[in-house]
Amino acid sequence: METLVSTQPVSDFAPWNNPGEVPLVHFDGVTKKFGDFTAIENLSLNIYEREFFALLGPSGCGKTTMMRMLAGFEHPTKGNILLGQGNLQEAPPHKRPVNMMFQSYALFPHMNVEQNIGFGLKQDKTPKAEIKRRVEEMLSLVQLEPFAKRKPHQLSGGQKQRVALARSLAKKPKLLLLDEPLGALDRKLREQTQFELMNIQEQLGLTFVIVTHDQEEAMTVASRIAVMDHGKIVQVATPAEIYEYPNSRYSADFLGDVNIIEGRTDISTGETASLYWSDEEAPLTVSTSLRLPAQTTAWLAVRPEKLRISKDKPPTSDNCIQGKVWDIGYTGNISTYHVKVSNGSILKAQVSNQERLADRPITWEDTVFVHWDKGAGVFLET
Template structure:
């Protein structure tokens, strides 16, 4: 049986769970969020991604009710929550610090919010046990937070946040305190738990790889505005601007003057260099400034000149060895640096290329992305 693709944002019949409508947030004379509109759907794992100061945390705090909006409205489940206090919203928030009670056991930490609602003791116990099973913490139930690892404390905070079955869970840099390997493992655990509970997750992060891994869609932000909202593959392979191309992943951007040449564009980008060829659905006028963005994994590196599109001569000036792959920084004749990657598929410490080697790099006309100036 074919698996149904989860993409409610493509269905005009679907009603968003969360709607930002021309939302603006000002702090004095400073505009942190500028007339922003956004839809987030039920069961999404949605990522707000951007550099420090871009407005992503302010958006999350407005959703939680910790910041009031200056203009516009926010709806949750069709209800305007712009003036609803935080404790009256079906929303929970999980912070980077986890904020666990050190004197309470893991079981009691998870039960804390349920007890404050004066629920039946048996119902509380059943819900806590369910959360312990979901987060694989059952055998740690009697321990205190200082007696478990950082990754386990992160799962306790998650279990406590989900115990009250919120419609929406907000995660503010939730994995920032974990080391790289544990962070990567926990990302998949988060995805699994989100899928099992069906809760809508909204995560704030500045980690591009984290957003690419966990999110159904990503909103890339800059200076209080949404630059692009799309799925991770679209954001990565089809960025809509030089900013998005440069922010998400590694990329080389070459600037030049575009002209139509049959079914592709050619970009005159450097004197004495051949034009770059790029297939694109864009419509650019002859002489218009354009940019070709090309990812290093799309760029091949050769000892001898290949017969292909976009063939450039250069010299290896730097090498980054990352175990599974090597990144070569190649300086072209005009001083431009372009990056090429080779996967290290064999167990051989000798590299195919080394510093100061004269090499050729190339990519096909469909591997680069043409962007407007």
């Protein structure tokens, strides 16, 4: 499956690289236990103003617990959560400048669209004229003016999602929490809505934190991603940094499709290293700054789109392995070739389908060569 990286225009927005920048949200050594079970373990993390930050990981990794602590529905067993300079734990949920959009949308079925959007403002005893102004502003923002008088059952899934978003934004929170907000939408609508969310977040200049297990969603919308596993953060970086330079096999394998080749190292020079992965094959050459002792177990992570595949052996290549086409996955714009090599492992190489299927030059059972440059992969020691 193709992995999408956010197409947001490149800018200088990178407050996490500025040591003097004060984070909007700061998790300081936070641990959360439920009885004997540790959901979050000694976690520290900074989230900055105007970020679209993603918490990404499988079910049970702790990402929803982090969000519920931000919302005030759970409290840390140990450590502190700061919003700006204040301790967030001292404020009850309804007093926090934080709002949460639930996966189920949680719309009131007996209220129409504008009543749902204005509900929180009414609860805060906001003047009627201000409620009316803010509701109209939110209806315009999410392009739902023609549907203001409709009830939730008269709306499509995408329209309900927009109502829930507008209601969450109406109180102008400093921090908006999104709990898998697009999970109920079909793929095409979900992709469209991802870009709408990005545009709204940029337009309002708010900080969004999204919880998701969908890697494509996280890579599309987020300025940074925290990859989580068993209550710990494995890596925090921009989508492109995690995709191109994962810091572990877990990050590499969780974000996008990847070939992970295990082997033993030769003494590295600090620029390149050799990975002995098969007794029958030449070692692989990898560009790396890691200096590992000889005979250390290490791994090469290389994305399928970085691999080239051909029937003829290339005249020059840093790495070249012969194998047989075991299977082919066709997804329209891309074909993924599964190539079985001499030690029995399978390598995946992706090719853009510039020709029609009937003209495919490589097919099942063909003997092929998979080859790539030494800088195409990442050398990993964990």
